[in-house]
Amino acid sequence: MFAFDYTTIIISVVLLLIALLTSLINPFFRKVRIAEYGVPTSATESEETIDEEEPAEEEVVAIAESIVSDEQQPNLPPITIILTPHDNAQELAKNLPLYLNQDYPTDFQVIVVAPQNDHETGDVLKRFAANPHLYSTFIPESSRYMSKKKLAITLGVKAAKYDWVIMADINCYPTNDNWLQAIARNCKEDKELVVGYTRYEEETPAYRQFERHYIARYIMREYQRNKAYACPFNALAFRKATFLREEGFRGNLKYIRGEYDFMVNKYARAGKLVMENAPEGTLIEETPTEKSWTGSHLFYMENRRHLAHTARHRLLPFLDQAALHGNYLLQSTALTAAMLLGRWTVTAAAGLALILTLVLRLLIGRKALERFDVGIPAWKVLPYEIAIAWHYLGYRIQYRRADKYDFISHKL
Numbered sequence: 001m002f003a004f005d006y007t008t009i010i011i012s013v014v015l016l017l018i019a020l021l022t023s024l025i026n027p028f029f030r031k032v033r034i035a036e037y038g039v040p041t042s043a044t045e046s047e048e049t050i051d052e053e054e055p056a057e058e059e060v061v062a063i064a065e066s067i068v069s070d071e072q073q074p075n076l077p078p079i080t081i082i083l084t085p086h087d088n089a090q091e092l093a094k095n096l097p098l099y100l101n102q103d104y105p106t107d108f109q110v111i112v113v114a115p116q117n118d119h120e121t122g123d124v125l126k127r128f129a130a131n132p133h134l135y136s137t138f139i140p141e142s143s144r145y146m147s148k149k150k151l152a153i154t155l156g157v158k159a160a161k162y163d164w165v166i167m168a169d170i171n172c173y174p175t176n177d178n179w180l181q182a183i184a185r186n187c188k189e190d191k192e193l194v195v196g197y198t199r200y201e202e203e204t205p206a207y208r209q210f211e212r213h214y215i216a217r218y219i220m221r222e223y224q225r226n227k228a229y230a231c232p233f234n235a236l237a238f239r240k241a242t243f244l245r246e247e248g249f250r251g252n253l254k255y256i257r258g259e260y261d262f263m264v265n266k267y268a269r270a271g272k273l274v275m276e277n278a279p280e281g282t283l284i285e286e287t288p289t290e291k292s293w294t295g296s297h298l299f300y301m302e303n304r305r306h307l308a309h310t311a312r313h314r315l316l317p318f319l320d321q322a323a324l325h326g327n328y329l330l331q332s333t334a335l336t337a338a339m340l341l342g343r344w345t346v347t348a349a350a351g352l353a354l355i356l357t358l359v360l361r362l363l364i365g366r367k368a369l370e371r372f373d374v375g376i377p378a379w380k381v382l383p384y385e386i387a388i389a390w391h392y393l394g395y396r397i398q399y400r401r402a403d404k405y406d407f408i409s410h411k412l
Contacts, residue, residue: 011346011349012348015334015346015350018330020360022327023327027221027316028361028367028368031224032221034278075185076184078107078162079108079162080108081168082153082166083168083169085118086152087118102177103181104184106184108180110133111160113136113159114139115148116141146254147249165237165238169234172198172283182276192242192267192268193268194273197235197276197281198232198282199283201284210369210384210385229310233283236264255303255407255408256409262307279373294398303407327357335347338350
């Protein structure tokens with residue numbers, strides 16, 4: 001029997017309000033600007049902006065091409081791309097041409113820094129030796145007690161001809177031959193860092209695509225608010241002069257990975273970092289193996305202990321997950337208790353609140369994922385955002401059990 005006394009009404013309203021409010025405490029609801037190719041990043045629209053009378057697709061393409069050719073190309077600086085393969089000659093052979101063949105109106109070079117004894121990589125480089133944009137060098141076998149990855153980047157920076165340098169991973173590839181233009185358009189006099197968006201290729205398991213974008217949204221929001229913390233992406237442009245003047249990776253050379261995180265954490269200044277997340281400026285990362293996927297989480301847990309502002313960065317994700325799990329726990333408990341006690345009005349309110357939560361979170365998540373071309377079914381948003389915290393707990397346990405010397409180059 002349905003009752004409508006004051007207590008029942010108050011409980012029902014509170015359940016519905018909590019369902020509504022906690023659905024909005026959500027990284028997918030918060031505004032993240034998306035750059036448009038040919039349009040300055042600061043002038044782009046947010047996810048919450050409603051477009052009115054959009055021009056036809058052909059007109060948009062024509063406008064973008066006109067802006068790029070007439071305004072931006074003359075201002076593009078000469079630039080160096082640094083690639084640091086390590087036992088992945090196959091990826092180098094497949095992806096190196098995509099970097100060498102970029103449509104770039106100004107001079108650019110691609111520096112490949114590889115281990116000296118990596119003969120397969122050497123064979124690949126010989127195939128492209130005639131390309132005027134390519135320069136290669138090698139890490140000496142005698143180098144010890146430092147991250148080979150960071151050493152390779154440092155050697156590449158020192159060999160670079162130009163002040164603007166982009167470090168990228170060879171297991172990532174541009175989606176088009178305008179990628180370099182999209183990144184370089186942000187390399188202005190008043191900027192010091194340009195971060196290029198990266199996402200997994202479509203064949204990657206759906207949860208991994210989801211988790212990567214989920215984490216990336218917090219980072220991009222921090223960039224927008226001039227509070228850069230880390231860099232979960234695989235393209236980063238910076239100035240050679242600044243890197244050398246401030247001694248590069250000094251202070252974290254012994255940590256095997258985390259080169260992008262340490263760079264942004266050390267060199268980012270308020271108003272000096274730009275996020276390039278237009279489709280043209282996006283790199284696609286190949287599907288990670290189980291080992292590399294797990295390793296990336298464990299290395300991050302080690303590296304964040306040495307990054308500044310870690311507590312500030314972790315606060316908002318914690319609040320989001322607390323609101324998410326707290327709401328589901330509250331609604332489920334209220335629904336179960338009301339049914340057992342025969343309080344059918346509260347039962348109906350709790351059931352409606354649970355449905356409201358599911359619908360709102362699904363719609364908000366679907367819209368956000370579509371904006372960034374994350375191609376996973378919308379219904380998976382609901383279980384995946386719950387799974388984030390539990391996967392994190394699993395990685396945390398693995399990290400606790402791991403040998404901490406596995407994360408540094410200084411072995412006992």
